[in-house]
Amino acid sequence: MTLMSQDLAARREPGDEQEPVVRVSGLVKAFRRADGSIARAVDDVSLEVRPGEFLVLLGPSGCGKTTLLRIIAGLERADAGSVTLRGEEVFAAQRGVDLPPERRRLSMIFQSYALWPHMTAFDNIAYPLRNARPKPGRADVDRRVRAALEMVGTPELGRQYPNQMSGGQQQRIALARAIVGGDDLVLFDEPLSNVDAKVREQLRLELLSLQRELGFAAVYVTHDQTEAMELAHRIAVMGHGRVRQLADPATIYRRPVSRYVANFVGTSNELTGTVVRHEERTTVLRTVVGEVAGARADLAVGAEAVAVFRPERTRLVAAGGAEENAWPSEVTAVLFLGAHTETVAKAGEQSFRLLGDHDAAEGTRVTVTVRAEDVLILPAEG
CATH class of the missing domain: 3.40.50.300 (P-loop containing nucleotide triphosphate hydrolases)
Structure with a gap:
């Protein structure tokens, strides 16, 4: 410790x-x-x-x-x-x-860092200690400030002023000031x-x-x-x-x-529709691309709903190569993004996004498919 x-x-x-x-x-x-x-x-x-x-x-x-x-x-x-x-x-x-x-x-760290421009990094970090009640002794302040500088990886910046530091260095000093008081x-x-x-x-x-x-x-x-x-x-x-x-x-x-949460956290494929029936483990929607089965949801038959599924759970197979949640589509874009490849396929006016190496060129006829257990059926809220 x-x-x-x-x-x-x-x-x-x-x-x-x-x-x-x-x-x-x-x-x-x-x-x-x-x-x-x-x-x-x-x-x-x-x-x-x-x-x-x-x-x-x-x-x-x-x-x-x-x-x-x-x-x-x-x-x-x-x-x-x-x-x-x-x-x-x-x-x-x-x-x-x-x-x-x-x-x-x-302690609080602000977006602007809020460092005193006329104080060195050492004095910025020491500020909350010197204004504490009771105030620690000078030797204790010196020890705790130097320990804080070491912890954020900037022991050499003690005598520097904020305008002599990069944004990343200023952020480290702001963090050191936040933790120095314990x-x-x-x-x-x-x-x-x-x-x-x-x-x-x-x-x-x-x-x-x-x-x-x-x-x-x-x-x-x-x-x-x-x-x-x-x-x-x-x-x-x-x-x-x-x-x-x-x-x-x-x-x-x-x-x-x-x-709302599904759309804000990550990327999702969506199909809006109406609940047509419940089966043992699934709920089925009628949508513009046909029926979509998802994990069973507590929604009334006839309710407006949306099927949500993540691009990394969505797959491409050869045309006609799937039975459940299968939509004949055409690959319209293949985007190389470094760590992964994103493929866009369209079934009529409905677009699907997929992550992974699907080895399908633009213009290829394919089937987009996703397992029912990977589909969430949610209320069609705004």
Whole structure:
């Protein structure tokens, strides 16, 4: 265990492992638009973050994820609901409780890094320690800052100013500042969006390793699906101010509970239609390309629904070479994307996307097929 790990462990009290680090209940935050209408940026959100858990808030711009993060931090005041940190209520709209950010014992990394431009990296990292109550001694500050610099792989940057660093280096300094105090909760507001793809990939791996070593709980905001899948123990997919699904990454991807989640997380093939019957293990839709069988769903016969299946589960076979979920098609595009090849095939006006080496040239007549167990039947919501 490193010195930094020992510092963090010392902050934990007996029983903390059972108590959620974060519990938000019924949070609502509304804003008035320019036309006078009211928009709920956060709309009745409740969730918990466990000790040592990495929870990612995933969603498009304007879905409420950053507003939710700022409410937890104390930088925004909700209109209703409550926030509890480590069993202590830090915000309760109904009772007028609202602890300021500095009393919530958490760290936050912003999209802009928020480094003091007139301070060296060392002084930026030392800032929260020098302003803590009680204030640690000078030797302790020096030890903890140097340990933080080592942990993020930048021991040589202590004397550098922010304008003398690359974006990736600034991000590492911001991370070091967040962990130096030993807080068991760190909030991240799209911290990797300002660095290039290669650096972002490396920083994700470093952040994941650091979080696992130190064991702090993390709430991380992003719109990047790959980032969410790599980092999260659980993902909260947000849309229009609400949590649409909260689950581990594999469940979110393989078993989305709605069309919205399926479309936002990864790429899907879709066939809309009407439920015509239920069989022992399947539900069957009537669609523009014929009948589609999928995993049995709790939908009434006659209901509008959508069949959703992933491109990597979709296959091409020789024309006429499949019986269930088989649609005569023509290959219209073959796209080499480096790590994989994407094939596009069309059955009439319906397009299907497929991943993998299917060895079919453009213009080839084929059959597109997918197993019923790989097809989800979901309500045809927007």
